[in-house]
Amino acid sequence: MAVTKLPPALAKQAPLGDGRRERSRSSRAKIVAALLDLIGKGDVSPSAARVAEVAGVGLRSVFRHFEDMDALYREMGEVIEARVLPILLQPPVGETWKDKVFDLAERRAKLFETIMPYRISANLRRFESTYLMHDYRRMLRFESESIEAHLPQSVRTDATAAGGLNVILSFQTWRLLRHDQELPVEAAKAVVRRLLGAALAELPDG
CATH class of the missing domain: 1.10.10 (Arc Repressor Mutant, subunit A)
Structure with missing residues (x-):
């Protein structure tokens, strides 16, 4: 042919x-x-x-x-999410729900350490950006929902208990320890574990 x-x-x-x-x-x-x-x-x-x-x-x-810096930050966010997706997709392990929450804390330390400078950068700009403010609130919802998914019903419906766990395991707490207080990674993890242990001790096992 x-x-x-x-x-x-x-x-x-x-x-x-x-x-x-x-x-x-x-x-x-x-x-x-x-x-x-x-x-x-x-x-x-x-x-x-x-x-x-x-x-x-x-x-x-x-x-x-x-088109603008928002569009550039949006693409940066997609790159970061692809980078941390393997961490996000791993379910926490443990025999009890409390063990799983401790494992979740360990995984979040790794995740937050990876994304910290980029989250700080986006947070600085979010008050001038509809997109970044929306993305900020989306991440807050994700943080909260990914904790609640592993809580027993009695704890999930206790707004004070669930809210306290959300604060302890939040990016903002990690940023405070690592960025503001300038604690080394292991020292910051030790603070989170102690806070988490004290909070979980007051909650039912099942």
Whole structure:
């Protein structure tokens, strides 16, 4: 069977189009990677100009790929969620519900440590961003619901008990211990375990 060749003009345009798309994907990835790198290294509120500089692209390129900084933060959030998904999908282990809550605390320490600079950065911007405020509230709901899923009915319906456990195991508590009080990871985990142990001791076993 004869192979039909593209006309010379189209033959020249096809690689150019593919190359253009590839450059566009590469630039977009560099921009997201630059934001992740800057925030991960402590610049929790980088400007678009700084992101462009680290990405090695022009400022116009940032806003050609992303409508605004919200859109860039949205894509960053997707990258972070994909990174921590294996931790999120692992169910806590233990013979009793209290054992599972302790295991959940251990897993959350690992999770929060991974996402801490990015959550801090998003929290700083959420009062100026409808999207980031919505995402903040979504994460609060997730934190609460993922604890309640492992509580017995008697504890789940006790608003004071459930609320207390939610505070102890929250990102805000972890941030306070690690970022504000500057405790090492193991020291912060020890504080959480002690608070959690005291709270669980007052609750029924089943």
